[in-house]
Amino acid sequence: MPERGTVTLADVAERAGVSLATASRALNGSARKVRQESLDRVHAAARELRYTANVQAQAVARGTTTTLALVVGDIADPYFAAIAAGAIRAADEAGLVVTITSTGGDASREQDVLAVVAGLRPRAVVLAVSRRLGATSDTGAAVQALVAGGAGVAALVSDLDGGSVPGVEGLVIRNLSGAAALAGALVEQGHDSFAVLAGDPTLATAHARYEGFVAGLAAHGLSVPDQWVVPSAFTRDGGHQAMEALLAAAAGGAAPLPRCVFAVTDLMAVGAVAAIRERGLVPGVDVGVAGFDDVRMLADVVPALSTVRLPLEEIGARAVRRALGTDAGGAVDGEVVLRASTAR
Amino acid sequence: MPERGTVTLADVAERAGVSLATASRALNGSARKVRQESLDRVHAAARELRYTANVQAQAVARGTTTTLALVVGDIADPYFAAIAAGAIRAADEAGLVVTITSTGGDASREQDVLAVVAGLRPRAVVLAVSRRLGATSDTGAAVQALVAGGAGVAALVSDLDGGSVPGVEGLVIRNLSGAAALAGALVEQGHDSFAVLAGDPTLATAHARYEGFVAGLAAHGLSVPDQWVVPSAFTRDGGHQAMEALLAAAAGGAAPLPRCVFAVTDLMAVGAVAAIRERGLVPGVDVGVAGFDDVRMLADVVPALSTVRLPLEEIGARAVRRALGTDAGGAVDGEVVLRASTAR
DNA sequence: CTGAAAGCGCTAACAC
DNA sequence: GTGTTAGCGCTTTCAG
Numbered sequence: 001m002p003e004r005g006t007v008t009l010a011d012v013a014e015r016a017g018v019s020l021a022t023a024s025r026a027l028n029g030s031a032r033k034v035r036q037e038s039l040d041r042v043h044a045a046a047r048e049l050r051y052t053a054n055v056q057a058q059a060v061a062r063g064t065t066t067t068l069a070l071v072v073g074d075i076a077d078p079y080f081a082a083i084a085a086g087a088i089r090a091a092d093e094a095g096l097v098v099t100i101t102s103t104g105g106d107a108s109r110e111q112d113v114l115a116v117v118a119g120l121r122p123r124a125v126v127l128a129v130s131r132r133l134g135a136t137s138d139t140g141a142a143v144q145a146l147v148a149g150g151a152g153v154a155a156l157v158s159d160l161d162g163g164s165v166p167g168v169e170g171l172v173i174r175n176l177s178g179a180a181a182l183a184g185a186l187v188e189q190g191h192d193s194f195a196v197l198a199g200d201p202t203l204a205t206a207h208a209r210y211e212g213f214v215a216g217l218a219a220h221g222l223s224v225p226d227q228w229v230v231p232s233a234f235t236r237d238g239g240h241q242a243m244e245a246l247l248a249a250a251a252g253g254a255a256p257l258p259r260c261v262f263a264v265t266d267l268m269a270v271g272a273v274a275a276i277r278e279r280g281l282v283p284g285v286d287v288g289v290a291g292f293d294d295v296r297m298l299a300d301v302v303p304a305l306s307t308v309r310l311p312l313e314e315i316g317a318r319a320v321r322r323a324l325g326t327d328a329g330g331a332v333d334g335e336v337v338l339r340a341s342t343a344r
Numbered sequence: 345m346p347e348r349g350t351v352t353l354a355d356v357a358e359r360a361g362v363s364l365a366t367a368s369r370a371l372n373g374s375a376r377k378v379r380q381e382s383l384d385r386v387h388a389a390a391r392e393l394r395y396t397a398n399v400q401a402q403a404v405a406r407g408t409t410t411t412l413a414l415v416v417g418d419i420a421d422p423y424f425a426a427i428a429a430g431a432i433r434a435a436d437e438a439g440l441v442v443t444i445t446s447t448g449g450d451a452s453r454e455q456d457v458l459a460v461v462a463g464l465r466p467r468a469v470v471l472a473v474s475r476r477l478g479a480t481s482d483t484g485a486a487v488q489a490l491v492a493g494g495a496g497v498a499a500l501v502s503d504l505d506g507g508s509v510p511g512v513e514g515l516v517i518r519n520l521s522g523a524a525a526l527a528g529a530l531v532e533q534g535h536d537s538f539a540v541l542a543g544d545p546t547l548a549t550a551h552a553r554y555e556g557f558v559a560g561l562a563a564h565g566l567s568v569p570d571q572w573v574v575p576s577a578f579t580r581d582g583g584h585q586a587m588e589a590l591l592a593a594a595a596g597g598a599a600p601l602p603r604c605v606f607a608v609t610d611l612m613a614v615g616a617v618a619a620i621r622e623r624g625l626v627p628g629v630d631v632g633v634a635g636f637d638d639v640r641m642l643a644d645v646v647p648a649l650s651t652v653r654l655p656l657e658e659i660g661a662r663a664v665r666r667a668l669g670t671d672a673g674g675a676v677d678g679e680v681v682l683r684a685s686t687a688r
Numbered sequence: 689c690t691g692a693a694a695g696c697g698c699t700a701a702c703a704c
Numbered sequence: 705g706t707g708t709t710a711g712c713g714c715t716t717t718c719a720g
Contacts, residue, residue, distance in 0.1 A: 006465070006493045008713060019691045024715060035689060050489055052462040056409060057713035059400040060696045067443075076429035076657070078422060078641055085420035088446050097460060099411075099443045102432050116441060118396040121350070145394050149350045236644070270644045277646075297422055297641050300580070300614045302621075313420070352697060363707045368699060379705060401697035404712045 086316025178334030183216025239268025430660025522678030527560025583612025
């Protein structure tokens with residue numbers, strides 16, 4: 001029987017012939033306090049009426065919500081999408097509903113987004129945004145407000161990241177050491193001259209990967225000449241353009257071509273591979289390409305990308321637990337995976 | 345000055361020296377009714393106190409929320425991720441916050457998910473799940489409840505889809521005609537024997553694309569023999585396995601290999617390409633492969649995939665507007681894009 | 689064990 | 705214009 005409007009607890013209580021309080025206790029409250037018979041009656045009534053508790057009302061009455069806010073740069077980016085998937089799973093396990101807001105990578109929007117998030121009075125919030133180096137402490141203030149409001153806050157950070165915001169749990173992703181390990185592996189594989197498609201150097205993640213890679217090379221006595229460090233947008237197209245710049249310079253005789261190129265992101269690496277191919281060269285043979293992340297969606301690109309695998313879904317899940325205080329801690333390591341794109 | 349606990353409207357009103365009602369009107373209510381001076385005072389107080397309205401409280405008081413619930417199969421799937429991105433953008437423009445719940449493609453979980461969604465009392469809900477043919481009307485009932493609760497509901501449906509659920513706006517995606525057009529284009533390109541990697545035939549989307557393709561071929565006097573219609577999981581691996589089955593049969597002499605294979609999804613197509621390559625054949629040359637969706641992430645696979653482009657983000661955005669009643673309607677067409685994977 | 693009643697933070701009549 | 709005062713739907717003392 002479709003009801004008009006919406007069914008309230010009062011309706012259920014009335015139908016079950018008990019008080020509002022009893023109905024509430026039967027349906028949600030601390031169990032054990034309700035007689036079996038009343039309990040059954042209430043449940044029956046609820047079922048018949050198709051009652052579903054209004055979580056907003058519960059939230060104001062209880063003073064705490066069941067919302068977990070996830071702030072990401074761009075949900076269409078597979079990196080964030082994978083993290084979101086893990087976060088949703090973990091939140092679900094904790095009985096929380098995930099609200100996703102996206103900054104679009106825009107720092108100014110971040111402020112607004114955080115304000116909206118604050119209005120949600122979330123039980124926990126996970127910040128999976130591309131942190132900007134020299135971050136405006138405005139953002140810090142907004143986060144402080146969240147913390148003061150009682151929300152557990154976790155943020156993905158890099159192992160190069162400087163000051164941690166007080167009150168927020170940082171889940172450190174070892175971009176620095178991962179990139180360093182990759183550099184070492186590539187050198188041992190025989191590569192001896194490298195360029196870095198560095199992405200946006202003001203982004204903490206991009207910066208850490210760049211620094212790590214350079215440090216890894218340095219440990220083997222190698223370095224990357226300045227003209228071979230090319231910044232760009234932190235996207236597939238950015239990688240394409242950066243690689244194109246390198247190729248153009250080499251074609252113009254301005255500089256030789258490196259044996260291997262490290263793109264700080266798989267997506268950028270894919271762009272680079274395309275650029276190489278467009279010049280009539282063979283990626284992986286004429287010039288090696290390595291990425292970072294090992295996003296699953298790119299598993300079938302040819303040549304298969306050497307990269308640093310990050311357990312993205314796991315990261316999302318752990319960030320949630322971290323925000324809820326149910327994850328002990330510990331950093332997340334990447335795993336170097338060598339494939340055809342750097343096989344020579 | 346970090347406040348302890350949380351700031352309420354009452355705090356703001358007190359600090360501004362006005363009543364609760366005035367503060368409410370100044371901050372949210374129907375403007376115009378508050379004197380400029382009071383208005384300024386209230387805003388100043390709000391700013392100083394870092395006040396952010398509690399949306400849950402507003403929701404119960406107003407009897408309507410600012411939540412838009414998006415139900416997707418799997419947010420890590422680029423198809424859904426793109427739709428989600430568009431939905432988030434459109435919702436944001438409408439001042440709504442998006443809550444994403446994922447069914448994981450599990451029909452039984454769909455029930456639970458819908459129950460949770462109902463508890464949110466969302467202003468609107470977008471169902472972007474893989475509809476199952478012969479759907480359990482249980483789901484229909486759950487949706488009914490949502491509609492009865494006053495939520496605007498929109499669902500992505502196929503042009504082959506049968507009964508529309510009363511009360512829900514169906515945004516029809518022309519899978520059927522898109523696949524038919526693709527078939528026609530491939531025939532005109534010179535292909536004359538086809539296999540279909542049909543995915544999960546119980547999913548409305550997969551089914552429509554299969555039917556459309558077959559119909560498109562029929563229009564040119566061609567057909568697909570039964571043994572060349574191979575069902576599988578609706579995933580990359582499913583496509584891989586299905587193609588592998590085809591290749592194995594051909595290698596065993598059991599059947600010849602078709603000139604061209606249509607995978608009902610780009611992801612499946614990519615899996616098929618990989619399988620072809622593993623057999624030492626050249627995809628696009630020895631056997632053509634076409635997909636559906638044109639997911640951006642796969643733009644750089646080699647050979648570039650012939651496919652049917654769907655404006656995924658746009659679809660997400662329109663579904664939101666549809667649910668809100670601000671989109672007039674009209675189906676979404678796919679656009680055939682021929683590329684190297686079927687060039688011969 | 690159960691009911692009556694007092695909130696939770698905010699909005700919306702309804703007066704003044 | 706602004707303040708008073710009921711609620712919104714639900715939880716939670718506090719008595720019985």
